[in-house]
Amino acid sequence: MLWQLMFPHLSGVCVVGVSRVGPTIRFDVVTRENPQPCPVCGVVSSRVHSRYSREVTDVAVAGREVLLRLGVRRLFCGNNGCERRIFAEQVAGLTVRYGRRSLPLRYVLRRFALALGGRPAARLCAGVVSAVSRMTLLRIIRALPQPEVGELTVVGVDEFAFRMGRNYGTILVDMATRRPVDLLPEASSDALAVWLTDHPGIEVICRDRAGYFADGARRGAPAAVQVADRWHLLANLTTAVERVLGRKRSCLNGRDPDRIPALPIPPADPPDGPLAQRITRRHPQIQQMLASGLDDQRGLA
Template identity: 45%
Template structure:
């Protein structure tokens, strides 16, 4: 027979549900922990001496369209260690509550997962469809509170700039080229910041970058043993700009051909109109080897 704990609080260990009250609008669950003792966050000792208890009401995910009110009986333990800075502390139920948290862990993880996919405003709108009422600021705050994902050993790193305010403020984005995932963001594009970051990853063998002289110097300082290669996008970008300039410089030859009826090209085979070339970007460095 399925127990209430398994039905209402699955994957939460050491908790018992004493009563469940269901009405049209809400589900009221009364529960409490069952572990005999708890580890003191100050000294780490396992304590069994209970000083008091109180009720708390962390917000929980809705069930079947009904609001869930979780009435949790929390015990407060007394630490007898004189040298410990914590005299008393409240128990926490792993997987359900956290210190100073006003919502259950599953209510944190739901809007956080939505926020990862949709960000703040759209994430808050979709969460409300599921009955989770959160503001867009809360969605962003929950996403920011997520732990950083584990970064595997890096071998090929891409370093590029990004703009938070175009023309005014730039940062640096570091990408794992093999998995095509960003691994870190630096708040600036200072040489010292990037060189220090590269120095933390001695296993980097290849630095993929654009052709700006800044990145060449920094990569040589931070990862002197790494091979520097130009990234594909900038190679194609520079090549297309050079081809555009070349054709624009010879525009008069094309006009002569176009004025000669014998050399006129049928409309279906004409090239698109060539616009005057703009000054190229990132043409300064030349110490790279194409990827």
């Protein structure tokens, strides 16, 4: 039948009816009543305790959402020593415990979420795959297992902004693979020292010049070599050179102005946005108040 070609994941159940309920296509299905293993002890059972109906959303077809009304059994566990007395059967490749979406649908949603992120994926999924909220997509991503972290010998340490300018944590990066391996909830020497103590074998710690990172690295991995990472080194050098040249500019200009041409400044696009508009609106007010003898901005809207 056509639906068997379109829904190969339903091969583990018996379809007893297909109907259209408003914009939704509904499949009424029942399990094949094969013996099922207990999820705790693994002993198979076919002793029926009761039956119930659950609804599972499946991948949409031709823009129409698909709902599976699934008749399943509750089974007794046949192992007297098992802590689980009764369990609900699951359909392999189709359902999981407490899941309201089929496994194929969860797979598709996960692909969309990983490619686009929560909000854009939610907009695209509506009407194409299944209506889903951005938070559900983010939960699906967060439920993914963490990738295995190999042996760490060279790690990078830096601050990580949970809320820019308010809350900072610590990010640790495996410099061999250039992948983050951990996030610590705070940026402190104690947090870094504890993490390094829990991860022995680190030989090189690549960090910025923050004193608390140096202290944490010294206490957590005293044998490791601490090096300044290239980005912070160049950033610090740039700042220092600019400061020196700024102080010496008049002096250098006075000696030989023809040989020290001013650096060309690329034209910048005029800033736009709420902040720029507010500053533009305030500027003439400030100039007017300064001209009238005031020396602060009190009273500005």
